[in-house]
Amino acid sequence: MTDRVLRSLLRPSEFVRVILEGRSVPRREEADSEAKEADATLDEKAVVDQGEYDVLLAVVGHLDKVTGESGSVFIYREEDPSSSGRRTLILQHIFPIHKDFSLGISQLDPQNDTADGDVPRSPTTTLPDPGFSMELSDGKSVPFTLVTYDKEHLSTALLACRNLREASLKHSSDTEFHPWLAPYALHPSSWLSVIPPRDLRYSTQPAHHRLSSGCAGLPGDEIADFMTLRDEWLYTKAQHTVQRDPARQGLRVRVGTFNVNGKMPSQDLSAWIGGLSGDEQVQDEWKHLIPPIKEISPLSLGESGKTIPETGPATAEPPIHGSADPDLFVLAFQELDLSTEALLYSTKTTRKDAWTTAVIAALGDKGELYEKLASKQLVGMFLIVLVRKELRSNFVGARTGAVGAGIMGIMGNKGAVALRLTYRPEPTPSTPIPIAATLTFVNAHLAAFDEMLERRNGDFRDISRRLEFGPCAEYMWDSPLDPDAPSEPPMLNIYSSDLLVWMVSLPTGKDMSQIDIVMTCNQGVPTLLKFDQLKSSMRNKKAFEGFKEHTISHLPTYRFQNGILTDKLGYDMKRKPAWTDRVLHMTSPFVPVHQLSYASHPEVSMSDHKPVSADFIVEIPVVDTMDLETVANELYKSIASIDPEELTDMPVLKLDETTVDFEKVSYDRPTSKNLVLRNTGKVPAAFRFFPREIEKPITPEWLQISPLAGFLLAGEDISITFTVHVTSKSAATLNLGTAKLSTLIILHTTLGQDLFISLGGQYESTCFGNSLSVLARLPGPIRELQGEDALLPQAQARNSSRELMKLIGWLMSNDVDAVDGLFVTPGDESLIAQIRECLDTNADFPATPEGQDVDTNLVRAMATALLMFLDSLPEPVIPSHLHAHCAGITSRDAAYEMLSVFPPVSVNVWISVTAFLHLLAYQAEQRASAAETKAGDSAEEDSEDVRTAVETDSTPSRAEQLASIFAPVLLRDDIEAAAPVSLVDKRRFLLYFMQG
Amino acid sequence: MSKQLQFKLVLLGESAVGKSSLVLRFVKDQFDDYRESTIGAAFLTQTVALDDGTTVKFEIWDTAGQERYKSLAPMYYRNANCAVVVYDITQSSSLDKARNWIRELQRQADPSIIIALCGNKSDLAARRQVTQEEAQKYAEEEGLMWAETSAKSGDGVADIFTAIAKKLPTTAQPAARAGAARAGAATGRAGVDLNKQNAATSNDPCNC
Ligand SMILES: Nc1nc2c(ncn2[C@@H]2O[C@H](COP(=O)(O)OP(=O)(O)O)[C@@H](O)[C@H]2O)c(=O)[nH]1
């Protein structure tokens, strides 16, 4: 009977050697349990010993193909059958039988047959014989003592333990850990993965970032590099092996952030909370102001592709529930309480409770489906998680954390609160103990105002460092995946997670007017990117490095004012509107996340901020813990015996080729070639690419290599990809032939030799990426240029770039303004390449057949080519040092006077481009007034038209639209500049040349 | 305990003169008739015991001799304490290449570098194109050490390395090196007394 119950608690790979009944002897030291952390709804602690109880001691064995037999003593606590009606065993202690394991036995004094006199004899044991006291110890934690009268099993148990200990000494004398024990870890009710998730700042970055600094002839810390690459290999290979094609459970998470400005809930929050996908209800009332979001403008082709990782489309994976309702609501509030007392003591819970009630009310009927999982408050910051009731049991652990930041120090009104949730997928027959996924949510309130940018970035770094959870006893187990397993329960950082979401409020001002907002939304993120402080901090790696943010397509969320002094959109005229409320995330490569929406909710108007929501699907892989540990152990065995400090053989790597010829290489056309790197030596080998000098780039600007570091077992090989991509950054010297498309690359075998690879190709020069002064000195098409010396002398230079004139000439002589989305919809890439080729070789542009309208695609491609040409100039048409001056100009005459300050080539280009823009704006005006006359003639036909008429009011004029597109290109920001010049002012400057 | 010093040594010279073979002979006392030519730079170590009880540990960089990789050579001879420039006595053109290397080292390398000129393949004396007198005279003019060796027979190989070891200063200044110290190996550090370091951290991939 007991045997059957026990069997059901063990995995099939384990067998029971012997079972013994007894009664525990309490230890005094264990009685004091730590104070429970405030506000965590879940019990965070492993079951605490509660003194004396009936126990079942089981000696459990496990047979492994490789390591042979190993064993452990399990101590189960028997729940009183009367309360539950059935016999329940709860795993209380695990004592792995290894070299430090000990089992001490002493016979009890028959007169007083309990261990320390005050434990009565167990009522279940009625043997008249004197009992025995057993003390179990693993040499590390507190020993466990029990009293038994089960003499018969006692000797069997002793024998079994002795045998298992001997077996363990034979196989792995120095490891104290049996991986198969992992699933039974300290949380008896929750089988967690044995190692904490890797730090996202590492796992989202390639391993070569973590290597020592070294260069050709001067390797860095070779041993450390070898270990880093080895561990990286072990981890990723184990994950890839078990995750080859895992089943996934899609967890729907709706995240919200709301800076409530000290207000109490006075409005229905359903728009924000409502579980509706944000996309479906995108700002209805704003729609008439914002033209539909176009694709990313051609200007962004260079940068945005790299800096904003676009979140892919919704997953095809079925969510856990048929309905689209979220499984988890994670709601962040800031400025819950602005009162001064609140800064000193946050004892009152009224506000928190009021908002919790409002949130549940906003769910309406669906409120019943959810329950509160966890929450955490620090002064004005409050974070709460609601979960669908049926998933409640899958969340097996929750921890909370909080840090203050800012002037007030520890008790500041700024800072962050965080929740760390552990989700265990539902077990399946093939994955009886699924690995749990860790989801971490941070609600941060950072320093306000522009001037505080530095401090805000500092706060971010401070929070990143100080916000911790724990101590986390569940991660005490030694594992090959975690070579530096802690000897004490570790404190875990917020980055030790599979998914990390930051909800952040960063009050600020922004230099934008209504027209900017509308235009920015029209153009998508790229324009915004250049002005947004958060994005610029991310770009400069000062804060939020490595985080992803979904494309923003909603209006700024701050600052709104009820009543007077608001503009048409309700923004406070005295404050510049800004996107102050953001949701950013970071995710492990093994837990894909899709963001379905990112929206603000203008309907909720009680605060000076608008609430923001984001919907995610987290695709949690369902992988068995044992599978991962088994694979990891197998892999570990293949490298465990390799000590890089005592290698018997030199690591040897070979390449299948040592030269790579890319043949013909064109501007902005990436091409890739692969080489195979093979470990031909007798020992595992690590490799990395080396720069020629310490801390210098490994490759020239036009070359990328992937991977830049790796690890190969003897006989293994890997394909290394070399990609040549000439962009405006590297084109200037290549075009003139001063630099050749050819380089030598150094591949270093850690603790072994360097391999040289020569790479190169025939570069086709282009007019893109050259300075205007070089273009003006071209004697003919650039493709025919014989080196820099063949340029015309300065005295004979043209007054402009012939290529630019050809482009503008074509655009002015064709009816291009009729084409929808001109300069906004990007042109076809191959058409653009064709146009560029015509410019480089002085060939004719593709002709439009006689009598036919010019092809829309060609017009778009020409327009895009013009913008890309201007954007590729190493120095913008107006040199950066003049931007501030231009921005300060407030009259047309003063603007024209600036022309005398411009470099001569810039003057002509500026005049040609603005003349063209002027023409476009003029044509648009003509057409609009013609349409108005016509509309007036045909009277009101349907209501649709009336709306259009109303809209024209607030829609920016064609000239304003064009200026918004061209100002950032003609006066391109110096990304490195400390204080970028306002786009508004730049646009005003440009407009002086486009009007009248 | 006796003194242990550590020096960086680089081998230079035209392709196929026998640089890698010399290193193999010195480090492992082996010879291969058919070796693949080096496309890169190999790193090995070997220790020489001197009569006075001092031991000198050489960190040897064997570089590719081909013309196309010439631009990478400075990466390997920078802050080297000694250079062995090799020519093949059966190829007079290889001595010209050796002269070029020596000129480059005198211009670009650390001024205190010790340069040894080494005429290899002395076992093929029958096909000799470079006379001993010619090479020796040149070496004397330039103030270089000089010797003939045969990687194949082993003649003169250990001698030249020992001679270099004796000539190296016993208290040299540590040369500039990579930011992160390599555990124990102290690449590029001249004349470091290893006994002062933690002996346990020594990592010698080829501690023969
Ligand atoms: N006969 C003879 N052949 C040698 C000697 N040293 C090297 N070789 C041969 O010369 C060729 C080139 O040697 P290698 O060490 O690869 O030259 P490296 O390119 O300078 O490194 C190989 O075939 C060697 O076997 C030597 O001392 N005597």
Ligand SMILES: [Mg+2]
């Ligand atoms: Mg060689």
